[in-house]
Amino acid sequence: MSTANTAARVAKKPGSKPQAFRRSALRLLRTMRLDRSLVAFALLAAGASALLAVTIPRLLGHVTDLIVMGVAGRREADFGRIGEVLLVSTVVVLIASLFALARGRLAQRVSQRTAHRLRSECQAKLARLPLSYLDSQPRGEVLSRVTTDVDNIALTLWQILTRLINSLLLAVGALTIMLWMSPLLTLCTLGTIPLAATLTKFFARRARPQAVRQWDATGELNSYVEEMYSGHELVKTYGTAETATEAFSKRNETVYRAGYRAQFLSGIIGPAIDFIGYLSFVLIAVLGGLQVSSGAMTIGVLQAFISYTLQFNNLIGQMASLTNIVQSGVVSAERVFQLLDAKEQHPDPQSPERPHRITGQVEFEKVSFNYEPGKPLIEDLSLTVEPGRTVAIVGPTGAGKTTLVNLLMRFYETTNGRITLDGTDIRLMNREELRSNIGMVLQDTWLFAGTIADNISYGLAGASREEIIAAARATHADRFIRTLPDGYDTVLDEDGSNLSAGERQLVTIARAFLLRPALLILDEATSSVDTRTEMLIQRGMTSLREGRTSFVIAHRLSTIRDADTILVMEAGQIVEQGAHHELIASNGPYAQLFAAQFTREPVAD
Incomplete structure (x- = not known):
């Protein structure tokens, strides 16, 4: 898909223009609407915990007053009353802790x-996205949004529902009691709030772009690591490990610098607010001492007020310090929402059509297509393929060969014209219905971690072991499978890395054989195997293609000599078509390609 990938490289990166911060934050909170009853209970538990917690300093202040009265000789120390207050305080602390646990x-x-819901939505969204979107995004970037960013969102929501809400409720409760105890001293405390808010806003605004850079850079780093890990054999083969390490270090440094700056700017907020709080604390201590000396306030009340002041300032500092966490979470939410808001492929028709009988007749009627507006790749292409015929497509890289079959699979939609399957416009068919009738074997093999039997039966749920073995025998995969320690139950590593390239290709060909589809698409299906294995596969493919319409994309012309029709494509146009002997006799582009390849790869007639 070289043309698709070229278009992908010029596509705009989704993360380049973040959404409005406030809108994303509100949308993030709305993601919890399905759990609103749990949220309500969490808020009630937080409220109960805060309400009980704010009474503790006042209770301890009352104990201090009882002790001071006894020491001052105004009355005997009422140890019974002191014990009761301490017991009540202990019970309050215990109950508050239980509510905090809940x-x-x-x-x-x-x-x-x-x-969990966001991951499910992302997975469902990926299934609805067109191939053009996935072509334009590095795999690591998409994985980062679905995994790392969603995990960061979960952490942020937990911090909001626990630390942030708790700090806010405690601050409100402490402020209420402080106003009741001494409005004058409370004003001294509140006088520092505007300065603290200004500092928080100042540093938060500067930390936000760094948080955006941090998570974008993290996505790029994950993408690069995934790319290098997938191609680690190539990296070692070409001796580019040092270059790859340097490239990794640069990306890692970018993540470090953005993360450090975001954390540093947000980290300044806490100490700055603590300093402001200490200034108010000194002022309260002086004024409170004067009120105690004048008899307007007891020592216990002053003690409780100072405790509330320290608590209030600490809570304001905690809420300010949480700014970085909240900003980071909202940035991650922006990235996830950009994925969820990406333009989807055209939906299937509500009342899809299907051919009365699928025989495999395919017709391209004046089909035009472009990846980018104004840059046509295929123009007015018409082609009719009768059922059971084998059509080989050859041509230089970028000629549109793979694009042609991608249009047939509806991975992309035609710009103009239409493609029909047995007379039915494929755009009027359900995609799943269409693709269930097409078997595809690509040059790049795709296997998942599981047994060989599972990989062969991937497209046919419930296939019996006998059917799996029959498919493997027909494609000559059974021979090597039986040499493995556990045969068909051999567990493959991720991407089937414990098999050779040729063995992986044989498994994918057996998978296509098992489906017995009406149409076959073979995109360089034998490019990764040796000459002897290629001959075996060709025999299997001959029986597989029997009675089925086949599209074969090939660079090795020796593999498509027996095709019913050979299409030669250049710049999205069919410049020549016919059987092998006809094209050789015409001495056109195909004959030139064949002659050029024949000098490098002799082929007997």
Whole structure:
């Protein structure tokens, strides 16, 4: 898909223009709407915990007053009363802790359920996205959004429901009691709030772009690591490990610098607010001492007020320090929402059509297509393929060979014209219905971690072991499979890396054989195997193609000499077509290609 990949490289990166921060934050909170009952219980638990927690300093202040009165000789120390107050304080602390535990458990459940839904939505979205989107995105970047960013969102939601909400409720509760105890001293505390808010806004605004850079850079780093890991054999073969390490180091340095700057700018907020809080604390200590000396306030009340002041300032500092976490989470949410908002492929018709009988007749009627507007690749291409015929497509790289079959598979939609299957416009068919009748074997093999039997039966759920073995025998894969320690139950590594390239290709060919589709698409299906194995596969392909319409894309012309029709494509146009002997006799582009390849790869007639 070289042309598709070229278009992908010029595609605009989704993360280059983030959404509005506030809109993304509100949308992130709305993701919890399905768990609103759990959120409500979490908020109630947080409220109960905060309400009980704010009474503790006042209770301890009352204990101090009882002790001071006894020491001052105004009355005997009432140890019974002191014991009662201490017991009540202990019970309040215990109950508050239980509510805090419930709040944490509920918050964890809400955050993980939300993350679970987001991952499911992302997976469903990926299934609805056109191939053009996936071609334009590095795999690591997409994986980063679905995994790392969603995990960061879960952490952010948990922090909001626990630390942020708890700090806010405690701050409100402490401020209420402080106003009741001493409005004058409370004003001294509140006088520092505007300065603290200004500092928080100042540093948060500068930390936000760094958070965006951090997560974009993290996506690029993940993409590069995935790319290098997938191609580690090539890296070692060409001795480019040092170059790859340097490239990794640069990306890693970018993540480090962006993350460090974001953390540094957000980290300044806490100490700055603590300094402001200490200034108000000194002022309260002086004014409070004067009120105690004048008898307007007891020592216990001043003690409680100072405790509330310290608590209030600490809570404001905590909420400010959480700014970085919240910003990071919202940035991750932006990245996930950009994936969820990506333009989807055209939906299937509500009442899809299907051919009365699928025989495999395919017709291209004046088909035009372009990856980029104004840059046509295929123009007014017409072609009729009768059932059971084998059509080989040859031509230079970028001629549009793979694009042609991608249009047939509806990976891309035609710009103009139409493609029909047994007289039915494929755009009027359900994609799943269309593709279930097409078997495809690509040059790049795709296998998943599982047994060989599972990989062969991937497209046919419930296939019996006998059917799997029959498909493997027909494509000559059975020979090497039986030499493996566990035969068909041999577990493959990710991407089938414990098989050779030729063996992986044989497994994918057996998979296509098992489907017994009406149409076959073979895109350089034998390019990764040796000459002897290629001969075996060709025999298997001959029986596989029997009675089926086949499209064969090939660079090795020796493999398509027996095709019913050979199409020669250049710049999206069919410049020549006919059987092998006809094209050789015409001495046109095909004959030139064949002669050029024949000098390098002799082929007997």
